[in-house]
Amino acid sequence: MPEPNSRPRKIQSVRGTHDLLPVEAARWHAAELTIRGVLARYGFGEVRTPVFEEADLFRRPLGEGSDVVAKELYEFTDKGGDRLALRPEGTAPVVRAFIEHSLHQQGGRHKLFYLGPIFRYDRPQKGRYRQHHQVGVEAFGNGAPSQDAEVMAAGDAVLASLGVTGYERRINTNGDPACRPAYETALRAWVAERKDRLCRDCAGPRLEHNVMRVLDCKVESCRTATADAPRLMDHLCPACRTHHDAVLSCLRTLGIEVVPDPRLVRGFDYYSRTCFEYVPHDAGQQGTLLGGGRYDGLVELLGGPATPAVGWGMGLERVLAAAPAAPSAAALTAYVLSTAPAAFGRALALAQALRRAGVACELGAEGKSLNSQLRASGTCGAAWAVFVGEGASPIGLKDLATHAQEDLPEAELLRRLAPPGAVIG
Numbered sequence: 454m455p456e457p458n459s460r461p462r463k464i465q466s467v468r469g470t471h472d473l474l475p476v477e478a479a480r481w482h483a484a485e486l487t488i489r490g491v492l493a494r495y496g497f498g499e500v501r502t503p504v505f506e507e508a509d510l511f512r513r514p515l516g517e518g519s520d521v522v523a524k525e526l527y528e529f530t531d532k533g534g535d536r537l538a539l540r541p542e543g544t545a546p547v548v549r550a551f552i553e554h555s556l557h558q559q560g561g562r563h564k565l566f567y568l569g570p571i572f573r574y575d576r577p578q579k580g581r582y583r584q585h586h587q588v589g590v591e592a593f594g595n596g597a598p599s600q601d602a603e604v605m606a607a608g609d610a611v612l613a614s615l616g617v618t619g620y621e622r623r624i625n626t627n628g629d630p631a632c633r634p635a636y637e638t639a640l641r642a643w644v645a646e647r648k649d650r651l652c653r654d655c656a657g658p659r660l661e662h663n664v665m666r667v668l669d670c671k672v673e674s675c676r677t678a679t680a681d682a683p684r685l686m687d688h689l690c691p692a693c694r695t696h697h698d699a700v701l702s703c704l705r706t707l708g709i710e711v712v713p714d715p716r717l718v719r720g721f722d723y724y725s726r727t728c729f730e731y732v733p734h735d736a737g738q739q740g741t742l743l744g745g746g747r748y749d750g751l752v753e754l755l756g757g758p759a760t761p762a763v764g765w766g767m768g769l770e771r772v773l774a775a776a777p778a779a780p781s782a783a784a785l786t787a788y789v790l791s792t793a794p795a796a797f798g799r800a801l802a803l804a805q806a807l808r809r810a811g812v813a814c815e816l817g818a819e820g821k822s823l824n825s826q827l828r829a830s831g832t833c834g835a836a837w838a839v840f841v842g843e844g845a846s847p848i849g850l851k852d853l854a855t856h857a858q859e860d861l862p863e864a865e866l867l868r869r870l871a872p873p874g875a876v877i878g
């Protein structure tokens with residue numbers, strides 16, 4: 454029973470989520486426009502998939518041993534009894550859509566990108582959210598090394614367009630089904646002999662299900678214990694060796710510098726050959742801006758025809774945190790004030806005429822004193838204050854940056870503030 458006269462409980466945002474208020478939302482909007490423009494130039498078309506899918510779409514490729522499935526998947530049974538999940542990453546839904554709409558039968562190359570929220574039941578920490586936003590590209594149907602390089606170049610172009618600099622591009626290869634199984638067997642035997650020096654995750658589930666991920670472990674004792682581990686780079690089959698050399702050669706042609714990183718692995722079987730991460734020079738282990746690679750086995754694993762594919766994903770929160778703060782453009786052009794209560798009706802009509810002419814404007818609230826409206830006009834970020842008096846009196850126009858002021862007829866004011874080519878009236 455609520456206490457008599459008690460106020461309703463204040464409802465807060467869910468832990469690990471965040472709101473974008475107008476100034477920040479405007480910055481996001483500008484960044485998203487920039488990203489969409491860059492990816493269009495690289496030939497990627499946008500795909501928007503639902504935020505929830507059949508849970509199996511994520512369970513099947515990730516496997517039961519994965520941290521994401523074990524701990525982080527937002528999974529639920531809906532009222533019809535279907536097992537659903539909020540998407541914890543962007544690639545599987547795009548692959549699902551690629552297969553479902555038979556894009557492979559429509560000829561040509563298929564290069565898609567997505568931008569939207571993803572969901573992980575993660576321990577919230579700085580820069581990590583339970584709902585965060587990811588942009589990613591997936592290029593289907595082209596197994597050539599130059600496609601890997603082009604995808605990486607598109608990632609660079611996106612970061613450059615946002616003003617993000619000061620990172621290195623780490624690259625490695627994960628081999629393929631021809632050479633990786635033998636390497637994994639050798640690595641498992643090698644790691645098992647050093648099991649007592651590894652963290653619990655590495656000594657347990659990783660050693661058993663995903664031994665290459667032991668090389669990728671961030672725990673210092675695991676890194677020391679595996680410093681001399683056998684490297685896949687030394688066990689590649691000739692086809693993987695040729696592919697990797699050709700990727701590096703394409704990147705040189707494009708002027709993209711990379712750093713070899715033998716510890717960089719993608720632990721799932723559907724990944725093959727190229728993998729890469731873009732990491733800021735000043736970042737800790739958590740600071741990856743962009744991660745991706747080739748996943749030639751995934752389309753088939755999800756029920757489609759064998760299709761080579763390569764892509765990357767980047768977390769928008771993290772990338773925008775690394776981007777210089779862009780000066781925010783004035784959201785408002787004009788703030789319209791009524792100089793007397795009887796002038797409000799005229800101010801209301803003028804604000805409407807300005808908005809119809811394409812001018813972003815705000816109107817001083819009805820019943821507020823001129824002083825109160827003046828204070829509001831000074832803090833709202835508008836470029837101009839527009840003073841409206843009674844009758845057909847001239848309109849006062851004040852430049853809020855220089856404080857220069859003049860009086861104009863109404864029609865002249867509209868022409869002055871409206872963007873070029875606007876239809877006035």
Ligand SMILES: [Zn+2]
Binds near residue numbers: 653671
């Ligand atoms: Zn470990």
Ligand SMILES: [Zn+2]
Binds near residue numbers: 631632689690693694
């Ligand atoms: Zn191979």
